[in-house]
Amino acid sequence: MSFKEIFCQDSAIDILQRAYSSGRASHAYIFAGPEGVGKFQTASLWAKLLLCHNPIIENGSAQSCDSCRSCKLFDAGTHPDFIHVYKELREFTEDGKGKAPPVEMPVDVIREMLNAKVSNRPSLSSRKVFIVSETEKMNASSQNCMLKVLEEPPVYCCIILLCTRLEKLLPTTKSRSHIIRFGPIQENRIFEKLSEKGLDANISKYFARLAQGSLGQACNWAELEMNGANIYESKQNLINSLAQYTYPDAIELADVILSRKAKITALWSDLDEKTSKTDISRRVDKLFIQIIIAALYDAMRLNIIPELEAINFDQLKQIEKFASRFDAEIAAEKIADCFTMLQWFESNVNERLIFEHLLLSLADCDTIKI
C-alpha cells in the first residue's frame, strides 16, 4: 500500500509530505474526519515512512521502501517502535484481564500503553510512533492523563490521534496538536471498491450512496452482505413499509426493525470478535437510522429538485409515496430529528424507545393539527 492508493485525501497527504520533506514533522497530529475515510490507513503509512530506514523520495513525495527490516517488521505487526493504542487493549492492562471490551477509552490503556511507553527510547528506528484510535471516545480523565505527554513528548515521538468528532476533544488536547482534516470519499470510488469485492451492482450503488463518503463503513456492510446479513433486503422492506405505514403500525414496524437489527448484530459480532458488542449494536442502530435519513433525504429532494438522482434509486415509487406526506421543510426537520436520535444512541437511550419515537413522529406528519 502506498499514499497513492489512498483516495480523495490529497490535501491531508500533501500537508504530511511537505512536513516530511522539510524535516518538520509535528510531534502530535489529530486526524479528524468522518468514519471510514482512510485516517488509519494514512496514519499507518505515515508511521511506516517515519520509521523506515531507507525512505524513497520521488518527485517530492516520500514513500517507505517496503524492504528494510523496519518495514518488514511493520508489516508483520511486530515493530518495536510502533504502538497502536485502541480501547480494546484494556484486556492487556494490569487490571483488565477478563473484562469485556469497553465502550469508552479507559484511562488505564492511556497510562499503560501510551504514557508508560513514551519514555523508552526507540530501539530499531530513529523515531517512535503512536496511533491512538477512536479518541472521540476518550473521557475527560483519559484526555487529561495524556496531556503531559502530548504537550512535550521526547523528540523522537510522533503521536497521531484519530478522531471522528473533533468537538469531543478538550480544547487543551486540540491546542497541543496539529489538526489535519480528512474529507469524504467520492461515491464512484466507493462503488468501484465494492464492485471489486464482487458485490451486486445495484447493492454496491446503493451502499456507495448511503455511506456518504465513508469507504470503511461501505466495506463493512459489503462484507456483512456477502456473509448473508441481507442488509439490502431489510432496507427494501423498510422503505416499502415506510411508504405505506400509518400511525397504528409504528410500534409493529419498530419491532420488525429491532428483530432485523438483532440478526445483523449477531452476525457482525461473529465476524469481528475484538470489538465490543455494544459498539457493534450501536453501529447497526446507526445503519438503520442512516437508511431512514436517506429516505427522508430523497423525499426532500424530490420536492425541490426532482431531476437529481436519488439514493434509493431502486425504489422510486415508494419514495414518491413516502414524500407525499411531507413538504421539503418538514422532511428537513425530520432529518435533524434523526441526527438527534444518533446522539441519543451515544447517550445510552433505550434503542426500542428511539425507534418507536422516530417512527411515531414520522407517521404523525400527515395528520392535520389544529
Added chain:
Amino acid sequence: MKVNFNRSALAEALGLVSSIVPSRTPKPILRCVQIIADEKEVRICATDLEVGINYLISEVQIEEPGEAVVPADRLLAVVRESLDDVLSLESSEGTCQVKGADSHFTIYGHEPGQYPKVPDFDGSADIKVPLVNLQAGIQQCLFATAKESSRYAINGVLWEIKDKKMFLVATDGRRLARSKVSLTSAPKKEEGPITIIVPAKAMGLLDKIGSSEKDVVSAKPVDNQILISCANVVISSNLVEGNFPKYEDIIPTDYEKKLTLSTEAVHSAVRRASLLTSDESRSIKLSVQKDRLIFSGRAPETGDAQIEMVIDYKGEPIEIGFNPQFLIDVLRVIKTPDFEMELGQSDRPGLIKSGTDLLYVLMPINLG
C-alpha cells in the same frame, strides 16, 4: 532447523528466557521464543520490545542450522514434562516438532522473519563489574524509583560512571537513593563520564539472574540501548529518555547533628511506631534529645505509640517527621550493623549513610 538438546539445559534456559515473555500482549508473536541455530551454537531469544534476553545454550548437537519461533509457554511445558535426556527439535515453515524417545509433539509457531531482532553482544565492553557487586548496588537503590511519573527520567535508574566508580541513583521526588559500585574496568578517561538511565524493569531482571561468585558483568551502551552480558546471557534494554535531575544539589553537606544508630534496633522501632499511624497522617515523629531518641506515631481516634532508644548524642535537640515506609525501605537494604543519620532543621531533608556505599536522602513531613 534440526537440533538435539540436553533436556535439563534447555529447561533451564527456557525458564529464564520465558520470564520476560509478556503474559498479556496484543502481539501474539511476542508470546514466543526465538530459537536460532547456526553452524556452531544455538541461541534462545525473547523480548517484550523493551527488554530483550539472548541466551547461549550449552550441550547441543546441531544437525541442520535454521530458525524457529515457538510459543514459550507450550515449549516450556513440553520440555519440563518430558522424561528423556535428549530432545530433538525440528522446525519448518512455522511448525516445530519436538521428539523424545516415545513422544512426538507438533507445535504451531510463527514465521521466523517476523520476530523482532534481539541484539547480541558484539566486540568488547568498556564497563566490567562483578555480578554480586552490581546486584548489591541494584538492591540498594531500585526501590526508590518512581512509578509512572510523567517526568520520564526518574522512572529509571541513573548510571553515572567516573573513573572506576559507578553510582546508581534512583529517586521518586520525595526520596533519593544512591549506591556506589566499584568496577573492575571502566571506560577510558578521555571519553569523559558516562551517564545513562536504565529502565527499572531491566535493573530488576539483572537482579534476578542466578549468580555464581565469579561471574563478571560486561556492559556497553549502544545508540539508544544498553547491552549487558553475564556468563551466557545477554540482556538488552532501551534506555530512558530525559535528563535526570541534578541530584548532587539536594544532598546536604552542612549538617552538624550526627547520630550513629543500630540498623536492627531502628528498623524495629520504626515498624512499631508506624503501627499506630493512619492513612491520613502517614508520618512518625523522631525526637532527638540528649542521649535519647524517641519514635512516636499518632493516629487520631486510634491511639498513639512511643518507642524510646538510648543513644550517644550531645548536640541540640530536634524533632522531625518522616514517612515510616520510606525509612523501612532503606533500613531493609542496609547491610552494615550500624548506620549514620544526619539532620539539619526539621524542615530540611534527612540524610542516611551506610558505610561509603549507600546514601539516602528523604524529605521530612511537616509535623504541623
